Amino acid sequence: MTEAFVWLFVVGGLALTLSLALAPIESLGWWAGWLAPGPEEDAAAAPAAAPATAPAPPPDCFVVFLSGIGAISGDALLPHETAFLDRLQAELPEARIVRDVFPYAPSGRELLTGQRVFTWFWLRVREWRLNGTRLLPDILNLRNLFQVLVSADDRYGPLYGFGIAGIVRERLAAAGYEPRRPVQVVLLGSSGGGQISVGAATYLADALGEPPAIVTIGGVMCSDRGIEAASWLVSLFGSGDRVYALGRIAFPGRWPVAGSSFWNEARRDGRLVEREIGAMSHSGPGGYLDAAPRQGGRPWLDVTVAAVAAAIRDGLARPRPERGA
Numbered sequence: 001m002t003e004a005f006v007w008l009f010v011v012g013g014l015a016l017t018l019s020l021a022l023a024p025i026e027s028l029g030w031w032a033g034w035l036a037p038g039p040e041e042d043a044a045a046a047p048a049a050a051p052a053t054a055p056a057p058p059p060d061c062f063v064v065f066l067s068g069i070g071a072i073s074g075d076a077l078l079p080h081e082t083a084f085l086d087r088l089q090a091e092l093p094e095a096r097i098v099r100d101v102f103p104y105a106p107s108g109r110e111l112l113t114g115q116r117v118f119t120w121f122w123l124r125v126r127e128w129r130l131n132g133t134r135l136l137p138d139i140l141n142l143r144n145l146f147q148v149l150v151s152a153d154d155r156y157g158p159l160y161g162f163g164i165a166g167i168v169r170e171r172l173a174a175a176g177y178e179p180r181r182p183v184q185v186v187l188l189g190s191s192g193g194g195q196i197s198v199g200a201a202t203y204l205a206d207a208l209g210e211p212p213a214i215v216t217i218g219g220v221m222c223s224d225r226g227i228e229a230a231s232w233l234v235s236l237f238g239s240g241d242r243v244y245a246l247g248r249i250a251f252p253g254r255w256p257v258a259g260s261s262f263w264n265e266a267r268r269d270g271r272l273v274e275r276e277i278g279a280m281s282h283s284g285p286g287g288y289l290d291a292a293p294r295q296g297g298r299p300w301l302d303v304t305v306a307a308v309a310a311a312i313r314d315g316l317a318r319p320r321p322e323r324g325a
Contacts, residue, residue, distance in 0.1 A: 064185065067103065069144035069191055070140065080289040083289070095186075106162070144192060147192075184212075189214065191282065198221050198233070201214060202228075220247045231271070232273075236307050242282065244282065275311070
């Protein structure tokens with residue numbers, strides 16, 4: 001057992017080092033056409049066939065969930081994320097939630113696809129995570145964090161955002177979205193999914209014919225050009241979230257002295273609102289999606305669901321921009 005642990009630790013360290021060194025290469029390789037989706041991914045991305053029965057009425061909005069850095073696959077959300085989206089769907093029956101986007105690769109290639117060299121390693125990560133082991137899942141978090149940093153980089157971020165926008169558009173089409181119908185699209189980014197959301201917003205505005213909206217939960221994000229492209233952005237955070245607080249410091253464009261940054265300009269004109277929703281931390285016990293009973297108040301999961309639903313409904317009540325404007 002000890003030897004196996006050491007072996008996996010060494011291999012994990014190698015995978016981590018390669019992920020850091022090659023994080024921008026994945027975006028560049030995808031752009032160059034070296035990392036095109038495989039047949040199984042093409043099939044997954046294809047829009048669903050039209051049902052034989054009468055189609056369901058269109059929703060008031062589409063909510064596209066971009067998960068936190070613990071994601072390993074668009075089809076395998078963490079249990080607390082699934083519970084959150086189930087609760088949010090019940091709270092927002094007028095919305096249609098898209099939950100199968102993997103935001104941590106511009107090509108959309110999930111870590112479990114057979115095209116990846118380290119597929120076998122990420123399969124082991126998933127197994128260990130389900131068994132409650134922490135080491136390898138933390139390596140996964142770091143790997144995805146590197147991709148968030150690529151998205152925030154001025155050199156590689158535009159390529160990354162363009163790729164994610166294409167994935168979102170495909171999954172929206174599969175969920176029944178029709179660009180001809182004026183239905184609001186809301187990107188719901190959790191943690192690192194916040195940066196991925198703003199990075200993709202510029203290109204989604206072009207693809208959809210109107211700006212998407214953005215809601216983030218503990219969103220880690222820079223002063224990205226996508227903030228300018230979004231119709232509105234609500235950044236929800238907890239007072240005990242140190243990761244969110246670090247994001248305010250780590251990205252100079254969010255400093256108050258950066259008066260002409262995309263972030264501060266959006267705050268001044270009211271399109272960007274930061275909203276504290278409680279004393280929750282970033283993740284785990286006491287985090288946004290913690291469903292455990294809490295003395296003196298509702299579970300934090302209930303608070304987060306209510307805050308997200310309110311942010312989306314408030315945003316839908318805003319005047320819509322003219323199509324193509």
